[in-house]
Amino acid sequence: MKIGIDFGTSYSAAAVVIDGAVRTVRFGDEQQFRTTVYFPEAVPDANQFELTDALEGEVDALVRSARAQQTRAASEAVAARREQVARLPVDQREAALALISAPVQRSDTDLRRDAIRAVRRHWLEQQVREARASAASLQNAVYGEEAVEAYLAEGFGNLVQSPKSMLGYQLAPNVRQTIVGIAAYILEHIRLSASQQLGANVRSAVLGRPVQFRSSMGAAGGDQALAILTEAAAGAGFDEVSFLEEPVAAALGYHAQSAHRHRTLVVDIGGGTTDITLAEVGGAEEPLVLGSWGIARGGVDVDLSLSLSRFMPLFGRGATRVPAHHFVEAATVHDVVRQRDFQRRDSYREVAAPFGPRLIALQQGGNTTRLSRAVESAKIVLSARDDHRAELDYIEPALALATGAQHLAQAAEPFLGFLSELLREVGEEIGEPPAAVFLTGGMSRAPYVREAVQRCFPSARLVAGDPSLGVVSGLAFAAARAA
Ligand SMILES: Nc1ncnc2c1ncn2[C@@H]1O[C@H](COP(=O)(O)OP(=O)(O)OP(=O)(O)O)[C@@H](O)[C@H]1O
Ligand SMILES: [Mg+2]
CATH class of the missing domain: 1.10.340 (Endonuclease III; domain 1)
Structure with a gap:
C-alpha cells in the first residue's frame, strides 16, 4: 500500500485513498502532528562542564599529588646522580657535583591545567555512562506537541523542531548525518503509525516537496534536501519513494472535490514555504497542471x-x-x-x-x-x-x-510584500486571471493573508480549502494513482 506523506515545516500528516475517499492517518487524536521530535537521552555536552566545589576539590587533590610526585622524582634524580658521581675518580668529583642541579619543576599553573583536563575527561566519561544507563534512549523518542511538553517538563535531552527548514542549508558532515537520522525517525513514526492503522506493512510513499526548499545554497540546497529525504526514507523502512510538488498535490485534492472544470490557482501558504500551482481541475477529465511557482517564505x-x-x-x-x-x-x-x-x-x-x-x-x-x-x-x-x-x-x-x-x-508586512510580489509575477505570467483561487496551508487561516491574495486576484472566487489537509489529501490521490 502506498501512502501520501506531507512532511511539513510545522506539521506533518499522512493519508491514503480507500474506495475513492481520503483517509488520514491519526497521530493520537489528531490528523497531523507538529514536526518535532524529542530524544530524552541527553547527549553529553563537554561545554557544560563546570568546576563545582566538589570537582574543585578533586582538582586540588590532583595538583597536590602531582606536586608531591614531582618533588619525589626530583630528589630521586639528584640522589641517583650523586651516586654516579661517587663512583667517579676523586679528582673529578668536585666538578661533577657542581653540575648537578634539580630537574626543572613544572609550575603550579601547568599542574592545575593538567588536573582540570583530567577531571573534565573523567566527568565526561561519567556523563556518557549515565546517559547510557538511563532508561530513556533514542528508541523512546516522542513526537509532536508531546515532544515539546516532554522537553519542557524534563528540562534536558534534545528537542528538534522543524528539521525541514535545515535540509537545504550548508551542513557539516556530522550535522547532515544527524538531520538524516532525525528525518528518518519522523518518517518511521509515520510509516509505523500508518502500517498499524491500515493493517498493512506500508513500504512506499509519495512525499510532498516545496517548489523551492528553504536553502542557503540556491538550487543545490534543493538537491541536498531531496537527497537527505531519500536517504531518510530508506532508513525509515520505505523501499520506494517519489516526490510531488506540494501545490500540485493540493491541486489534485481540489480536483477530486470539484464537479466542474475550471482554471484554478492553488496557493499553499505554510510554515516555511509558499507554493503555487496553476491547473485546470474538476469534472471528468484528468487535472492539467500548467505551471508552479514558489518562494521559501512562510509563517x-x-x-x-x-x-x-x-x-x-x-x-x-x-x-x-x-x-x-x-x-x-x-x-x-x-x-x-x-x-x-x-x-x-x-x-x-x-x-x-x-x-x-x-x-x-x-x-x-x-x-x-x-x-x-x-x-x-x-x-x-x-x-x-x-x-x-x-x-x-x-x-x-x-x-x-x-x-x-x-x-x-507591522511584523507581517515584509512577508505580505513577498507574497504579493510573487502573486503579481504569477498573475503577469498567466495572463488571464484564474476563475478560482484555492487556498490551503496553515497561514491561509490568517485574514490578512486571504485579503492579500484576494487583492491580487479580485475577480477570482476564493475557495477556502482545509488549511491542514489540502496537501496531504492530494498526495494520497497521487499515491493511489501510482500504486
Ligand atoms: N490561525 C492562524 N493564523 C495565522 N497563522 C496560523 C494560524 N494557524 C496556523 N498558522 C501558521 O501556519 C503555519 C503552519 O502551516 P502548515 O501546517 O500549512 O505548514 P507546513 O505544511 O508544516 O509547512 P511547509 O508547507 O511550509 O513545509 C505556522 O506558521 C502556523 O503558525
Ligand atoms: Mg505544507
Whole structure:
C-alpha cells in the first residue's frame, strides 16, 4: 500500500485513498502532528562542564599529588646522580657535583591545567555512562506537541523542531548525518503509525516537496534536501519513494472535490514555504497542471519578525550593545547550531539589568522554545482578536507582554510584500486571471493573508480549502494513482 506523506515545516500528516475517499492517518487524536521530535537521552555536552566545589576539590587533590610526585622524582634524580658521581675518580668529583642541579619543576599553573583536563575527561566519561544507563534512549523518542511538553517538563535531552527548514542549508558532515537520522525517525513514526492503522506493512510513499526548499545554497540546497529525504526514507523502512510538488498535490485534492472544470490557482501558504500551482481541475477529465511557482517564505518568517520587533526588545534588542544576531539566534529555534551558539554565551553577565538577567534566563533549558511558542500563539490569536497577552514569568516574575493587531500588521508586512510580489509575477505570467483561487496551508487561516491574495486576484472566487489537509489529501490521490 502506498501512502501520501506531507512532511511539513510545522506539521506533518499522512493519508491514503480507500474506495475513492481520503483517509488520514491519526497521530493520537489528531490528523497531523507538529514536526518535532524529542530524544530524552541527553547527549553529553563537554561545554557544560563546570568546576563545582566538589570537582574543585578533586582538582586540588590532583595538583597536590602531582606536586608531591614531582618533588619525589626530583630528589630521586639528584640522589641517583650523586651516586654516579661517587663512583667517579676523586679528582673529578668536585666538578661533577657542581653540575648537578634539580630537574626543572613544572609550575603550579601547568599542574592545575593538567588536573582540570583530567577531571573534565573523567566527568565526561561519567556523563556518557549515565546517559547510557538511563532508561530513556533514542528508541523512546516522542513526537509532536508531546515532544515539546516532554522537553519542557524534563528540562534536558534534545528537542528538534522543524528539521525541514535545515535540509537545504550548508551542513557539516556530522550535522547532515544527524538531520538524516532525525528525518528518518519522523518518517518511521509515520510509516509505523500508518502500517498499524491500515493493517498493512506500508513500504512506499509519495512525499510532498516545496517548489523551492528553504536553502542557503540556491538550487543545490534543493538537491541536498531531496537527497537527505531519500536517504531518510530508506532508513525509515520505505523501499520506494517519489516526490510531488506540494501545490500540485493540493491541486489534485481540489480536483477530486470539484464537479466542474475550471482554471484554478492553488496557493499553499505554510510554515516555511509558499507554493503555487496553476491547473485546470474538476469534472471528468484528468487535472492539467500548467505551471508552479514558489518562494521559501512562510509563517515562521512572520514569527521571526514579530519576535524581533516586539518580544526581543524586552531582552535588550535596540537598547543594549548586544549584537543584533544574538536575538536572531535566540529566536531561531529550529537551528540547533544557532541555538547552541546562543545558549553557550557567557557575556550577558556584563549586560545591565533588566536585560542581562533576562538574556541569561532565556538561555536556560527550554526557554527559547517557550518564547517561540508565545510568539507563534500571539500571531495565531491575533488572526481572530485584536490583542494578545503573553505571560513571561519563566523569564522574570510577573513579566508579561501585550501585543496588538497593529504590531502583528507591522511584523507581517515584509512577508505580505513577498507574497504579493510573487502573486503579481504569477498573475503577469498567466495572463488571464484564474476563475478560482484555492487556498490551503496553515497561514491561509490568517485574514490578512486571504485579503492579500484576494487583492491580487479580485475577480477570482476564493475557495477556502482545509488549511491542514489540502496537501496531504492530494498526495494520497497521487499515491493511489501510482500504486
Ligand atoms: N490561525 C492562524 N493564523 C495565522 N497563522 C496560523 C494560524 N494557524 C496556523 N498558522 C501558521 O501556519 C503555519 C503552519 O502551516 P502548515 O501546517 O500549512 O505548514 P507546513 O505544511 O508544516 O509547512 P511547509 O508547507 O511550509 O513545509 C505556522 O506558521 C502556523 O503558525
Ligand atoms: Mg505544507
